Amino acid sequence: MTRTEIEEKVRAFLIDDLEIDEDKIFDDAKLKEDMGIDSLDFVDIIVIVDKNFGFKIAPEEMKGVTTLKEFCDYIESKIG
Numbered sequence: 001m002t003r004t005e006i007e008e009k010v011r012a013f014l015i016d017d018l019e020i021d022e023d024k025i026f027d028d029a030k031l032k033e034d035m036g037i038d039s040l041d042f043v044d045i046i047v048i049v050d051k052n053f054g055f056k057i058a059p060e061e062m063k064g065v066t067t068l069k070e071f072c073d074y075i076e077s078k079i080g
Helices: 003-016 039-053 068-079
Strands: none
Touching: 003 039, 003 068, 039 068
């Protein structure tokens, strides 16, 4: 899967499943502060990532992930 495909899938589930406004979704957007993703949303994200990318997010690995770009980097590192 290419980086572009990863970003497209992430963007799609942020808009469709988490109902985040498209204008809030950009590389440097902070997951919590800019997009409003909270702890309940992260539970949904764990399930969505497993379904779409075939791996389970390890919460301890997500501690340093604060932006959308870092989140996509994390996914790419797991499936690449």
